Amino acid sequence: MPNGQQQPQAQPPAGGQWYPPEWPDRIRALADGSLTPVAPKRAATVMLLRDTAAGPAVHMLRRRASMAFAGGAYAYPGGGVDPRDDDHLVGWAGPSLERWAERLGTDTGTAQAIVCAAVRETFEEAGVLLAGAADGTLVGDVTGDDWEADRQALVAREVSFAEFLDRRGLLLRSDLLGAWARWITPEFEPRRYDTWFFVAALPEGQRTRNASSEADRTVWIRPADAAAGYDKGELLMMPPTISTLRSLQPYAHAAAALDAAAAQDLTPVLAQAALVGGELVLSWPGHDEFTKRVDLGDTSSGGTS
Secondary structure, eight states: OOOOOOOOOOOOSSSOBOOOTTHHHHHHHHHHTOOOOOOOEEEEEEEEEEEETTEEEEEEEEEOTTOTTTTTOEEOSEEEOOGGGGOTTOOEESSOHHHHHHHHTSOHHHHHHHHHHHHHHHHHHHOOOOEEOTTSOOOOOOOSHHHHHHHHHHHTTSSOHHHHHHHHTOEEEGGGOEEEEEEEOOTTOSSOEEEEEEEEEOOTTOOOOOOOTTEEEEEEEOHHHHHHHHHTTSSOBOHHHHHHHHHHTTOSSHHHHHHHGGGSOOOOEEOEEEEETTEEEEEETTEEEEEEEEETTOOSSOOBO
16 A cells, blocks of 8 residues: 555545545646646555355455545555566466456556555455465465564565565465456546455455554455445545445355456546536546535535535
């Protein structure tokens, strides 16, 4: 997840959509040509699921309020691609890179980097490792001191994920992931990410923990309950998070969600900002619930929904 310094934040009058107070000014600047969009960085995030008696729950973390990007918002483990995530030495199991490239709409190097980032970030931020030996087995408990030392070395970028796997005699289990969605940070944001969302089931024998320095809380929560918290304005989220949560609600088991991943639309969702009369209109194509209208004469951040 991206790092940064504390920034002022505001919540809209209804719901829990993250909406920073600086957005209207940045949208104006984009509209008049005084703001040049920065290129988005590749990123990946994982919706980790586990079955409960009441249905699947998803692992979420709350970003510290001091974070410049989405401080206080609930999200999934994830972050940017490490330049070494496309290392050709990464031990690999599951669908071929060619199949992943076709699914993600990228070249094979980019596909490997994105999938690798998803698995690496899940280990770094949630302490869960989607990897196993060549015989198709899956690692179990990874909470010991030696595992923690390796995790911290990865976070510090002292070792690459390829080096970590090789030393452990492990392969990345890409078959445990399903690509679910792709969202790109709006062009007016100073920190932009081209993020692929994946779904995965919590491996047997492993457990999550708050291993991220960027989060002050982690929860296992049913997608429907998280969405209800967002609708009540109790849980702050970015549009991609609440959108993917809603899309998980129909599935009664984690395995059903994984099976459904192959049919999910990976067309990238990018917010659009337009001047309409006296208003700035911010919208996400295909996701009308996130549309925001800001009166150009109103200097407050929320505007009207």
